[in-house]
Amino acid sequence: MPLAAAGRAGPASPAGEASLDRAAALCARRGAQLTALRREVLRLVLEAEAPLGAYALLDRLKASRAGAAPPTVYRALDFLVEQGLIHKVERLNAFIGCVDALDHPDDCGCAEAHDHPHQFLICDRCGATAEISDPGVALALARAARAAGFAPRKATVEVEGVCARCAAAG
Numbered sequence: 001m002p003l004a005a006a007g008r009a010g011p012a013s014p015a016g017e018a019s020l021d022r023a024a025a026l027c028a029r030r031g032a033q034l035t036a037l038r039r040e041v042l043r044l045v046l047e048a049e050a051p052l053g054a055y056a057l058l059d060r061l062k063a064s065r066a067g068a069a070p071p072t073v074y075r076a077l078d079f080l081v082e083q084g085l086i087h088k089v090e091r092l093n094a095f096i097g098c099v100d101a102l103d104h105p106d107d108c109g110c111a112e113a114h115d116h117p118h119q120f121l122i123c124d125r126c127g128a129t130a131e132i133s134d135p136g137v138a139l140a141l142a143r144a145a146r147a148a149g150f151a152p153r154k155a156t157v158e159v160e161g162v163c164a165r166c167a168a169a170g
Helices: 014-029 036-047 054-061 070-082 099-103 135-147 164-169
Strands: 086-089 094-097 118-123 129-132 156-161
Touching (some): 014 036, 070 086, 070 094, 086 118, 094 099
16 A cells, blocks of 8 residues: 555546545535635645645645635635545644545545544655555454443544655665
8 A cells, every 4th residue: 555645646637636526526515615725725735745734735825825824724624624535644733635535435434524434654754644444443442442431532543654665765
C-alpha cells in the first residue's frame, strides 16, 4: 500500500476533478454545499504529497486567493472534516483526504457523520501518511474499551514507523 494521498489521481487530472465532483454531490445529498473555497481547499489537500497543516494550506491558497486569512482556512477545514472528506492527523497537526469518502462515496458505510474507523500509518522519516480503515482494529479497540468499562465515542489510531520506500533506502 503506498503512503500519502498519492494512490489517487491528482485533482488536476480528470479523475481528480471527478473526485471533487463526487465530494460536491456527497455534500449536496447531506444538505451542505461544497463552495468554491471549500472545493479549492479540498483540492489542495488532495494534491499534496503528504498531510498539510493549516498554514501550509493558507500559503498555497494565497496563490489563487490573495486575501485568504487563517480563519478562512480553518472554517473550510472544519467543514471538510465534518463532512468526512478529510481527516486530521493529530500527531502531525495536518490534514489528509479521506480515501473512503472520495473513492467510494456511496458504499463506504458512513451515513451523515461519516464516522468510519480509520487508522493512519505515518513514516517517521519522510512524513508519508496512509489511511487504512480496518474494522478489525476498531473492533479490538471497542472490545478492550468495554472490558475496561469504557464507552468510546470515537477512535483514531496513528501508527508511527518507517514506510517501505524509506526502509528500502536504508
